[in-house]
Amino acid sequence: MALRLAPLLAGLLSVIIFAKIVRRLLPYPFAAIALAFFVFNSNLVYFSSEVKQYSFDVLAAVSMSYLTLILLENIQHKKKWIYLSLLGSIFIWFSQPVVFVLAGVWLALLVRLLRKKEAIKNIVFPTLCWSISFGIFFYFQILPTLENSGLINYHTEYFMPLKFWEIESWHWYFDSFFHILGNPGGFFYKWLALPFALLGGYELWKKSSLEHWLLFLVPMLLAFLASGLELYSTIPRLLLFVGPAILLLVSFGLYYFYKKIKNFPYKSWVTGIIAGLLILQTFLNTAVHNLAKFKREEITTALEDIQKNRKQTEVIYAYAFTDAALRYYLPFYPNAKPTIYGQPLYKDWQSDFSNLKSGQKIWLLFSHYKSEQGREDEIILNYINTKAKQLKRGADKNAGWYLYEWR
Numbered sequence: 001m002a003l004r005l006a007p008l009l010a011g012l013l014s015v016i017i018f019a020k021i022v023r024r025l026l027p028y029p030f031a032a033i034a035l036a037f038f039v040f041n042s043n044l045v046y047f048s049s050e051v052k053q054y055s056f057d058v059l060a061a062v063s064m065s066y067l068t069l070i071l072l073e074n075i076q077h078k079k080k081w082i083y084l085s086l087l088g089s090i091f092i093w094f095s096q097p098v099v100f101v102l103a104g105v106w107l108a109l110l111v112r113l114l115r116k117k118e119a120i121k122n123i124v125f126p127t128l129c130w131s132i133s134f135g136i137f138f139y140f141q142i143l144p145t146l147e148n149s150g151l152i153n154y155h156t157e158y159f160m161p162l163k164f165w166e167i168e169s170w171h172w173y174f175d176s177f178f179h180i181l182g183n184p185g186g187f188f189y190k191w192l193a194l195p196f197a198l199l200g201g202y203e204l205w206k207k208s209s210l211e212h213w214l215l216f217l218v219p220m221l222l223a224f225l226a227s228g229l230e231l232y233s234t235i236p237r238l239l240l241f242v243g244p245a246i247l248l249l250v251s252f253g254l255y256y257f258y259k260k261i262k263n264f265p266y267k268s269w270v271t272g273i274i275a276g277l278l279i280l281q282t283f284l285n286t287a288v289h290n291l292a293k294f295k296r297e298e299i300t301t302a303l304e305d306i307q308k309n310r311k312q313t314e315v316i317y318a319y320a321f322t323d324a325a326l327r328y329y330l331p332f333y334p335n336a337k338p339t340i341y342g343q344p345l346y347k348d349w350q351s352d353f354s355n356l357k358s359g360q361k362i363w364l365l366f367s368h369y370k371s372e373q374g375r376e377d378e379i380i381l382n383y384i385n386t387k388a389k390q391l392k393r394g395a396d397k398n399a400g401w402y403l404y405e406w407r
Helices: 002-025 030-039 042-047 054-073 078-091 098-116 120-147 149-154 167-180 190-208 210-228 236-260 267-291 300-309 320-332 349-353 376-385
Strands: 315-318 361-367 388-396 399-406
Touching: 002 030, 002 042, 002 054, 002 236, 030 236, 030 267, 042 054, 042 236, 054 078, 054 098, 054 210, 054 236, 078 098, 078 120, 098 120, 098 210, 098 236, 167 190, 167 236, 190 210, 190 236, 190 267, 210 236, 236 267, 300 320, 300 361, 300 388, 300 399, 315 320, 320 361, 349 376, 361 376, 376 388, 376 399
Parallel strands: 315 361
Antiparallel strands: 361 399, 388 399
């Protein structure tokens, strides 16, 4: 329980900082609407209660954005330059995607310095701090993962295709942008949110300021570009840090729409109904998840059963992508320790079962399913069913476990 306190505090701090951001950028009631989008976003709520780093990604994004907004208003505020430099250097070690946010921050501040004809030397200190910090972090933390073929293969379907001349690539571009409105954006009615997100991008570019557009849009664009170079994944949880920017886009779009229909007698009602539809379903999703004690994945039920019923002569096979959960839970379930750690399906996974003998019993444990070419647990089970007799099966949220006797 104590481990969940840190992401929870990060989530609460993010709410406070995001509230300060929208108050600077949007008039009432659109600032309140943007904050409601944030507070009831089921993705943000979920990861604020998980022992994961993604809540810190959001905190890093809104913190750096807020400090940048203050500097954009007073570009000569020397103390804020120091705070921005040091905080960005620290966040790099707690949030990998903050490097995309820092790139947006850097461009926004550079444009403001050039427009105001202020001393460019102000940006030298943060550039040095962030570059040194990221260089060290990249060498020790990121570089080793670039050589991890298993990790790369797991995220292959989330790498942006760079073949711009192919129709399939454009389908990928549209689907990815469309789906981020739902996750991490949190909007259930994505088709309703889509036009307002586009209008919001236009409003930021033309009516607000280029600096604001760079600050909030560049991180998202760079994350997708990095995915095209197979350096970053666009799997939704790794894009959680762009959630606040998506919510701002839709909120700016609603504000732009309201201004355009200002002569319409029912403009407030129309805008209010649209905002209400976007907020209502988001609120209901979050409420249902909390009331139902929503779980995306639950492996402990399987481990408890195996711990209680497994005999020492019985083999335990663990699906390749259960490793992260097992590293955390196995100290509490020593009798459920796998004797076979499965290989991913792009390797010679069938050889995992080559040493089993007739009459031998084997437990199979699955969670954190991958489904690029169909559910991998189903592929493995279809193979096992031709080799063994099923004696027992169990299932919980996105986890399954089975006991077989080899023929």
